[in-house]
Amino acid sequence: MKLIIICANCHNKVALNSQAATRPALAGTCGSNFNISCPHCSFQNLVYTDQVFAEPTLNNLSIPAGAIVGGIIGLLGGPLGLLIGLTAGGATGTAIDRNKENQAVARFNHS
Numbered sequence: 001m002k003l004i005i006i007c008a009n010c011h012n013k014v015a016l017n018s019q020a021a022t023r024p025a026l027a028g029t030c031g032s033n034f035n036i037s038c039p040h041c042s043f044q045n046l047v048y049t050d051q052v053f054a055e056p057t058l059n060n061l062s063i064p065a066g067a068i069v070g071g072i073i074g075l076l077g078g079p080l081g082l083l084i085g086l087t088a089g090g091a092t093g094t095a096i097d098r099n100k101e102n103q104a105v106a107r108f109n110h111s
Helices: 023-030 065-109
Strands: 002-006 013-016 033-037 044-048 053-055
Touching: 053 065
Parallel strands: none
Antiparallel strands: 002 013, 002 053, 033 044
């Protein structure tokens, strides 16, 4: 998940360098308001924590744990079993990872 604000000047999204799980946690590390410079237009934004929102990370390129486990189990069935295990395990692992990330995004945005 990534935390985002909208620049008041150019209206582009600006990602925050924070792993806060909720707005109160963000306020605990950054304060209830803070300044952030827009990388697009260099405008200094005064941001309140209620203006920050979370989005799912789209570029999750890591190999899901399910693919690894499925591949190991699939080795018992030979090369075809390995391929099937990797595919089934990867799909399951990716769905679980997306679900967890969506829950984290919802938790932040409702905090």
